[in-house]
Structures are given as structure tokens and as C-alpha cells.
Amino acid sequence: MFTVKTASANHDVVKQGEVATNLQVLLDGYACRYKITAGGARQIVSFHVPGDILDAQQLLLGCADHFVQTITSVTIGAVPLAEFRRIMKLRPNVAEALWRDTLIDASIYREWVLNVGKRDMTSRIAHMLCEFTFRRENAGRGPPEQWELPMTQHKIADATGLSAVHINRALHELARSGVIASDRPEVEIIDWLQLRRIGDFGPSYLHRAP
Amino acid sequence: MFTVKTASANHDVVKQGEVATNLQVLLDGYACRYKITAGGARQIVSFHVPGDILDAQQLLLGCADHFVQTITSVTIGAVPLAEFRRIMKLRPNVAEALWRDTLIDASIYREWVLNVGKRDMTSRIAHMLCEFTFRRENAGRGPPEQWELPMTQHKIADATGLSAVHINRALHELARSGVIASDRPEVEIIDWLQLRRIGDFGPSYLHRAP
């Protein structure tokens, strides 16, 4: 038993401090998870593609300690928490699958800490592009060679801990060196292997099929 | 049924690429979890205090995608994985508790992405000190006012994405402004509230008792 709802772009579907009543699954569109400092600076901590669970945390941890915002218009499947807990009792496999999902999320966060903490501007952005490309394809959203980048440069900046100005320059730099082609908003990966090399990207941390 | 072992400081107890045969629990001492870039740069993604599970990930996700290294000499409890899986089948509560633990880990990683991505030098270091102080006390390792800092400045640098030189300067800066006293290796928190304010630290993301 679940309901389907839609939301427009740039809308918070999970709010900090809120106690969830539903388990939300992203069915179509893209979203991002972010936190804010006391000073109001915003850091995107993950991107989400169709198939991702948006608030697994609330199942066991009370209220949300962050926000989840839509990037595009989305459709979301919502299962009442009580209902979901009942299913988990009945089918331990479901609980185990969710737990596995949580472990993968944690693995991705670790990679992001590394990305934001230790890689330089170009590498950092390339890595982010690689991850999104990979997950996008993995979610069955079309081939990795050419696709429309759903997020603004400002959002990429918030995700990489850089300024929007630099994202712009780095994207042009990558285009000038022939790794990507960027007639916005279309992004074309021209040299996937080179992009992976620049971004120091190895997909093993995503724990998906090779 | 579990065995207890010891390890000296700066020893890898979980290695990247290794498939675990045991579930390891830190019983005494401190440890850190880290990843490395292709260029050899190292980023610590979490610190660990007694009571923490060091390789919950391997339960469901095959081989480790990172390292766990001891900071001090430690004692570790090890439960064979097969044994542990049997316990989980028998007692769903244990599995749920572990899952909950994984969710908290993920929450901490999110905070670290924010910390490394968006906070300035001083705030970043103060936040790290706050978190460690809080978790240390929460693990029953003595009062938060005064304690020995187990990690070197180099490790703090690796954890915050800064250089060791800057950690040194920032620590002195914090000492000069009277927030901490640092006659190394003893650290004394003089003004806990001020340190929290500087570090923009709110413990809710740790999901512990207030």
C-alpha cells in the first residue's frame, strides 16, 4: 500500500527537525540532500537518482537532521511508516536490503569526505560528474555518453565545497581539454576514461554491479 | 563467543580490499577510519571511541573500501562473522541495533562533509574537538573538561582536510583566546560553550542522549 505524489523543482521533501510519517522513495527525477551551517552556508552531501530511498534514517532515528530538496520536478512513492514496519517484521529480507542500502549510503558519504577534503578543484568536479553519471546509468536513466545535467552550477558548487565561479571555469577547462563537451544544459562525456582518471574515480565504493 | 586481541598504535586493523572474517568491536583505545586518493593523499573520515564497531560494513558489503587504523594501542573484541549472522537471525533486535548504528555513522559522515566543505579553519578544528570530546565522554572515558588528546596534529590535519602547520597555528589561536589550554599532550577545555559556538557544534547529529 503506497501513494504516489509529485513535487516541483527546488522543493524540500524532507525538512530538518521534521518527524517523518512516510518512507519516501524517489521514482522519477533527481534530488539532493543538504545541511546548513549556523552561518547559512549550504553543503550538499549527496545526490539522488530514481530508486533511492530519501528518508531511511527516520525509520529508526526520530527527526531528520538535514534537508532533502528536489532538483527537478519529481514523482515520489510514499509508504506509511507503520505499514513499512509491519512489512519489515514479516520479511527480514526487506530489512536486510534496507540496511545494505544504508551501508552503501555511508560508503558514498565517506568518498565525499575524501573528495571535498583532499582533491583539487578539477579532480573534485570530475569525480562528482563521474559518480552522477555512473549512478544515473545504474538507475536506468539512459547511456553515460550524453545527457542533460539536471543541476545548476551553483548546486555543483554546494556539493563540492567550491564557489560557483570556479565550477564554471573548471567545466570550461574540462571542455577545452576535450574531456567533456558542454553546450549547456547538455553534457556530453567525450572521454570517459580520461574523466575517471582526472576525477580519481573508482566505482567500487558504490557497491554496484561492475 | 568472542576473542579479545590487542594491537599497537598506528596499526591497520581493517585494510582496503580485505574480506573480513570477524566483526571487530573497539573495547579500549582510539582508532580512525581513512581513505586515500590515487595521489596518496590521506583523508580521515571518522574517529572511533571504545564501543564502536569497526567493520559493520563487511557484514553485508563484501570487501572493505577503506582502512581503519589504531591511534593508540587498543584492545579489540572479535566475533566470527558466521557466528554473528546466526545471532542476528535469532535476535532481530540485535540486527536492528546494528542498523541503527549504521544510520548514526552515516549521519556523522554527513556532518563531516559539511565540516570539511563549508567551515573555515578555526571552526572546522573546533568542531572536530567538540565531536571527539562529546563521543569520548559518551563512551565513558572521563570528563569533558580535561583529557589527553590521543591524536597528533598531523592526524587532525588529515581529518579536517587542512595542513598540519595550520592545525598548529589554529590550536595556538584557540589557546590564546582562552577557549582551550594546550600544554600538550593534555588538552583542557576552558570554555566549552565558546568552543561549541566557534565550532558550530550541535550534538543532535550524533543521536545520543542529550
Added chain:
DNA sequence: CGCAGCGTTGAACGTATTCAAAAGAGGTGG
């Protein structure tokens, strides 16, 4: 048409890094 958000560009600035060098602390062996 006019407004708002996004992308683009240049120049000045600032923060943190890097390099280099030396002093202190702890451990080991002669």
C-alpha cells in the same frame, strides 16, 4: 516587455599551503 535566475568573464584579494629549518620529546642501544 520586463523580471528573475543562471551562466560567463575579469580583476583584486585572502586564506591556507608549501617549503624549509629548528627545537622538543620519547625511545633504543651502546
Added chain:
DNA sequence: CCACCTCTTTTGAATACGTTCAACGCTGCG
């Protein structure tokens, strides 16, 4: 007990990377 080695901390100076500020063009939408 002292000499020596290594690791950590400390300090200064030059450098580099990314930020900030400001302004303008573009596009889509009301």
C-alpha cells in the same frame, strides 16, 4: 647514563589556489 635517532611540534616566508566582487549576456516565464 648518554648519544643518537625518529617523530612531533613550532616558526617564518613565499607561493598558489580558490574566493569574492562586480558586471554583463542569455534564457525562460509571467
